[in-house]
Amino acid sequence: MTTFPFEYHETLLKVDKVSKTLGDTLVLRDVDLEVKNLVRPGMTQGQVVALLGPSGMGKTTLFRILAGLDAPDSGSVTLEDGEPVRRGTVGVVAQNYPLFAHRTVLGNLVVAGKQIGLSGGEAMTKATELLERFGVKEHGGKYPIQLSGGQRQRVALAQQFMCSNDLLLMDEPFSGLDLLASERVIDFIMEMAAQDEKRTFVIVTHDIHAAVAVADTIWLLGRDRDGSGNPTPGARIQKTFNLAQMGLAWRKGISETKESSDLRREIRAEFTNL
Numbered sequence: 001m002t003t004f005p006f007e008y009h010e011t012l013l014k015v016d017k018v019s020k021t022l023g024d025t026l027v028l029r030d031v032d033l034e035v036k037n038l039v040r041p042g043m044t045q046g047q048v049v050a051l052l053g054p055s056g057m058g059k060t061t062l063f064r065i066l067a068g069l070d071a072p073d074s075g076s077v078t079l080e081d082g083e084p085v086r087r088g089t090v091g092v093v094a095q096n097y098p099l100f101a102h103r104t105v106l107g108n109l110v111v112a113g114k115q116i117g118l119s120g121g122e123a124m125t126k127a128t129e130l131l132e133r134f135g136v137k138e139h140g141g142k143y144p145i146q147l148s149g150g151q152r153q154r155v156a157l158a159q160q161f162m163c164s165n166d167l168l169l170m171d172e173p174f175s176g177l178d179l180l181a182s183e184r185v186i187d188f189i190m191e192m193a194a195q196d197e198k199r200t201f202v203i204v205t206h207d208i209h210a211a212v213a214v215a216d217t218i219w220l221l222g223r224d225r226d227g228s229g230n231p232t233p234g235a236r237i238q239k240t241f242n243l244a245q246m247g248l249a250w251r252k253g254i255s256e257t258k259e260s261s262d263l264r265r266e267i268r269a270e271f272t273n274l
């Protein structure tokens with residue numbers, strides 16, 4: 001498949017030797033990751049990376065560390081400026097898009113802005129801009145229950161942009177969605193990623209199909225094997241797939257192609273060894 005030209009520039013997110021034990025279980029061991037600014041000549045292009053791994057492998061644990069919600073036992077997660085991630089500085093879209101039921105759409109966004117220290121006026125201006133950008137401005141006065149599923153997703157994403165313009169972490173955004181709804185979320189993430197050069201989505205998922213459709217890079221989280229083929233404790237990144245290099249990134253409808261289905265098959269085969 002023809003590859004679109006691109007280059008990697010500065011580092012936007014760096015995970016350096018992150019380890020974490022929960023209870024007696026070493027869940028993550030020396031996880032290293034890096035997201036670099038992916039530059040396409042003459043175009044604006046953000047980054048979409050997917051973190052894939054079988055159930056129980058530590059994806060949520062890593063997600064919480066990336067979001068600054070939990071601290072690693074050792075290692076660090078830093079942003080472009082070298083600052084460590086902190087709770088509230090990264091947009092986090094958790095499963096099922098939580099919004100306060102008793103606040104209007106606009107109210108939900110304003111609260112998020114105030115939580116990171118914006119004044120009421122600043123929060124209102126930013127919230128209004130974001131609702132417009134996400135195509136849900138006319139719903140600003142409604143309550144979450146009055147929105148369709150798709151509108152709710154847009155509002156929840158807009159809410160996360162109140163905290164971060166660049167880095168957005170999403171935990172299983174495709175879970176529980178049917179194929180069509182999943183495709184809408186995929187298209188939406190791709191559109192959002194193409195709006196801002198440094199915008200970076202990190203999507204934690206076990207949905208191989210969606211990951212291949214949306215990402216420019218896929219990381220596989222899994223455990224090493226000892227000499228007898230048994231898994232050793234502590235997951236780390238076992239494999240990185242560069243979809244930009246393969247010509248599989250930034251194409252709508254890529255799922256229908258043979259190349260995409262070959263990659264899905266390859267990833268599925270890897271899963272059995274993780």
Ligand SMILES: Nc1ncnc2c1ncn2[C@@H]1O[C@H](COP(=O)(O)OP(=O)(O)OP(=O)(O)O)[C@@H](O)[C@H]1O
Nearest residue numbers: 022023024025027054055056057058059060061062
């Ligand atoms: N508080 C805890 N104490 C002990 N072990 C824990 C604790 N929380 C999680 N674990 C274990 O840590 C491992 C990683 O859990 P985590 O939720 O990060 O996995 P995951 O990859 O997100 O799984 P899934 O895809 O099923 O959500 C699991 O084996 C889990 O049993």
